Amino acid sequence: MIELRNVNKTFHSEGVTVEAVKNVNIKIEDGEIFGIIGYSGAGKSTLVRCINLLERPTSGEVLVDEVDLTSLSEKNLRNARKGIGMIFQQFNLFSSRTVFQNIEYPLKHSKLAKAEKKKRVEELLRLVELESKAKVYPSQLSGGQKQRVAIARALASNPKILLCDEATSALDPQTTLSILKLLKQLNKQLGITIIMITHEMQVIKEICDRVAVMENGKVVEAGDVFSIFASPREAITKDFIDTTSNLSKIFSLIEEKADITNIKPGQCIVKFKYLVRSSSEPLISTISRKFNIDANIIFGNIELLDSEPLGGLVSILSGDAEEMEAAMEYLKSKNVGVEVILDARNS
């Protein structure tokens, strides 16, 4: 387990003081994929670099398997760091070394014999599906392939933890997905704990189990990804979620008086949202039947997160006003978020 206790990091440069990380407390379980999301300058990189002490916290403790890394001697810290791999947005490969040599590099001082090192590198090449690229140089690889080499190199010394600092930010959406899929597979296959730093909520949604949201050096909200997506508390979290959903588009459509929002007297526009891991009950057809109302879906955004439906629908409801009210109460009792956005029931 990784535990950050009251971690602070303050930089002083050229007479300016920057409190990059402020009193952060996080626990990350073994085998988890933990995301840290925030805008540029929020302190994400500094925080993740505090985990392997690339940045030494100004105060606080960094415990990995109950050992406080900040209290270790240089030698013991070097050993502890072998258990923590790291990959970066810009890959940081050695351009004058081949793919094979890049991956072999962390094994330079290991006790393995030459043949064993070769075997290990070949194993890693297979793991990241780059067997055919062993002899080429990084300049001959695509961005996705470079990141695969960086992953293989980070795994060479069998770390228990992998830190990923914006690992997919330089990649196109398709390649991003393939790298995320690889990381998820490595997490399952090797049981490695992964910490992902990103400014993209899509990345969090794709592979993380839990997420912490950072703003101005602080963790302002944290929790399991489903709960955070279903009911975000902080404005910044809502903004991030909006980037992956089209549900709030309804507000601009209403402002623009788009035809689709032109409701008749007696009708209302409602946003429904899944708030908890839900059963597969056919809620919309149930309210239609049970309360004799019409629910005309304008648009929606429902997807599967960890095999559970997450997202919502924007719908025009029409029918008897009391029955509509009862239908909304019924949905709330089934843990569906109900928000009336435009109301012409009493017109």
Ligand SMILES: Nc1ncnc2c1ncn2[C@@H]1O[C@H](COP(=O)(O)OP(=O)(O)OP(=O)(O)O)[C@@H](O)[C@H]1O
């Ligand atoms: N070595 C340093 N010296 C001085 N200030 C620093 C240093 N490293 C980071 N900072 C400052 O600390 C704050 C947090 O930076 P950090 O890179 O951790 O944020 P971030 O969330 O990772 O942003 P980005 O995604 O842009 O890298 C910023 O104001 C940054 O300018």
